[in-house]
Amino acid sequence: MILNETIETTPQQRRPGIFGWLLMTPMILWLVAFVVVPTAILLVYSFCQRDELGQVVYHFSWENYRRIFIDSDTGHFGTVYWTITLRSVIYAAFTTGVCLLLGYPVAWFIGRAPERRRNLLLTLVMIPFWTSFLVRTYAWITILSTDGLLNSFLQYTHLISEPFEMLYTPGAVVLGLIYNYLPFFILPVYGSIEKLDGSLIEASFDLGAGPLRTFQRVILPLTWPGIVAGILIVFIPAIGMFGITQLMGGGIKPTIGEVIQNQFLQARDWPFGAALGMTLVILFAAVYWFTARRQQTV
Amino acid sequence: MPQEVIDGFTKETGIKVSVENYASNEEMLAKLLAGGAHYDLIQPSEYTTEALIKAGKLEELNLANIPNIKNLAPEFTKLPHDPEGKYSVPWMAGSVGIVVNTAKVKTPVKGYGDLFDGTHKKRIVVLNDNREIVSWALSFLDHSVNDITPETLQQCKPVLEKWLPQVKVYDSDSPKTELLNGDVDLGIVWSGEAAILYKKNKKFQYILPSEHAHRFIDSLAIPKGAANKENAEKFINYILRPEVSVKISDAFPYTNPNAEARKLLTKAQLANPASYPPGDPKLETFSDIGKTAKDIDKLVTDLKGQ
Incomplete structure (x- = not known):
């Protein structure tokens, strides 16, 4: 732990001057316009009701939150929305775990490659972003469907006799999520690996540490900020994702993202959708606050 | 258009x-x-x-x-x-009815009851539309598709509880795709989707459910x-x-x-x-149901989410 503290570079605690504030203005405006204001609107809506046509009626009510927490049929605490959220969190956690296992070595390989090859490798990671994620998800459907490319190939080569049911399963949902989020994990981790000073690793070896110990005591702590950034960038959006999960999962076991989207479009119950959204935001904030506090006390 | x-x-x-x-x-x-x-x-x-x-x-x-x-x-x-x-x-x-891939399904399917009799488990695509889904159960129970009250919804619940786990995919945009890809053999789809399937291959037969159709x-x-x-x-x-x-x-x-x-x-x-x-089928249309849309949404979300 001593090692940890000496390496950690704490930013200079200084109050920003006028010039600093001026530089930050676009960022602050952006945050206010696209984060603070929409969240405030959600908060207001979440206490409203809907009319016959699905328009928002400004009539204060706790009803939407009650519907999230208390089952109206049985009167018990705990509803289907909890089950759905838990399922989404499990999907997201699994996705993040696989991204960590697959993404870290890839980021390491790119970050330690000769400098002129790094850009080429990074471009390869980014190429999928040149087309919409929807198009790429449809491509997966073509590959995985019962009469799709993969099954046809496996049957043609006599590896299987009957087609595999791959699409519209939880496995397909997680595959879609991993495929889409992996680059988001690789990039921040790559950033911290690229900055890693090779002489520190050499020093560790010179002082008698083996590869595992060097990784544990030197490499991992130094690349930790990148890993945390990667986890946050993958885990949180993956919980709320609806497009991929709907297309690859067939809507059988909806994720919380699908349920919220459904409230805004099909059910046209914006207040309830807003209440679900607000609950998720508070959940994320609580998790973030908890982990931040723990990091400080360690 | x-x-x-x-x-x-x-x-x-x-x-x-x-x-x-x-x-x-x-x-x-x-x-x-x-x-x-x-x-x-x-x-x-x-x-x-x-x-x-x-x-x-x-x-x-x-x-x-x-x-x-x-x-x-x-x-x-x-x-x-x-x-x-x-x-x-x-x-x-148009109407909403049942499409059967007769190359795969040899038993006759005449209505919702046959479709969800348990022999076609996970071979079914249906529209991802909560009001539609509930209307099929209402028809099955011999109610009007517009007879949506807490009581009729309560009756629909056990029916849908039995039906929905048999569905493989929910898709309102292009349910014909799953039928063409061979992912499913049967579906409850828009008649226009069924007409395109029939035009591609006569094995895709369209049936207006015997219970009721709308x-x-x-x-x-x-x-x-x-x-x-x-x-x-x-x-x-x-x-x-x-x-x-x-x-x-x-x-x-x-x-x-x-x-x-x-x-x-x-x-x-x-x-x-x-x-x-063919013939002159009696078809019902949906009427506006106002706030009961919420109860329908709750019913289907509860069943799907479990």
Whole structure:
């Protein structure tokens, strides 16, 4: 732990001057316009009701939150929305775990490659972003469907006799999520690996540490900020994702993202959708606050 | 709406048309009522038309500008959702029924009961539309599709509890894809989707459920305060021309409510049982259900989410 503290570079605690504030203005405006204001609107809506046509009626009510927490049929605490959220969190956690296992070595390989090859490798990671994620998800459907490319190939080569049911399963949902989020994990981790000073690793070896110990005591702590950034960038959006999960999962076991989207479009119950959204935001904030506090006390 | 039809209208009148598509009535309503965009023309289905008329959100049409309305078949005028035909003009109709891939399914499927008898587990695609889903259970229980009360919904619950786990995919946008890809062998789909499947391969048979079936009627209507009402009426009139209406049938093989246009259809088009079901089936339409939509949403979400 001593090692940890000496390496950690704490930013200079200084109050920003006028010039600093001026530089930050676009960022602050952006945050206010696209984060603070929409969240405030959600908060207001979440206490409203809907009319016959699905328009928002400004009539204060706790009803939407009650519907999230208390089952109206049985009167018990705990509803289907909890089950759905838990399922989404499990999907997201699994996705993040696989991204960590697959993404870290890839980021390491790119970050330690000769400098002129790094850009080429990074471009390869980014190429999928040149087309919409929807198009790429449809491509997966073509590959995985019962009469799709993969099954046809496996049957043609006599590896299987009957087609595999791959699409519209939880496995397909997680595959879609991993495929889409992996680059988001690789990039921040790559950033911290690229900055890693090779002489520190050499020093560790010179002082008698083996590869595992060097990784544990030197490499991992130094690349930790990148890993945390990667986890946050993958885990949180993956919980709320609806497009991929709907297309690859067939809507059988909806994720919380699908349920919220459904409230805004099909059910046209914006207040309830807003209440679900607000609950998720508070959940994320609580998790973030908890982990931040723990990091400080360690 | 086929691009060809829109281009033809622009070419003839010089009026530019910008089109925005939506996946469902509910999505259209969300966009319309959010007020972000100003539309001159919308395409709601019957129950949405009814709700919009009730809420005073539609302009009364100036029928003098729409002389071609005489081309509509009599059964598509003075409909329950717009009894005087003052606000909306039907341009496309269809039903919701069962498609069976007869190459894979050898037992006869006549209605919802056969479809969900347990022998087709995980071989079924259905529309991802909560009101539709509940309406099938209502029909199965011999209720009207519009008889939505806490009691009837309570009766639907055990039925759907048995049915929904047998579904493999929910898809409203293009359920034909799963049937074509071989992911499923049966489906409850829009008749137009079934008609396209039948055209591709006769093994895809369309059946109107023996219990009850319902039909939808998509209309053209002008939202309140539209900036270009007269142009919108010109467009409606243009769509009602037989030779234009036929092009819509070519692209989307639903039931064409335009009697004059039907005369121009090919024999094969008229013989497609999904587009023009044989006999004279009794079909119900949806009416506006207002706030009960919430109860339907809760019922289906509870069952799907478990």
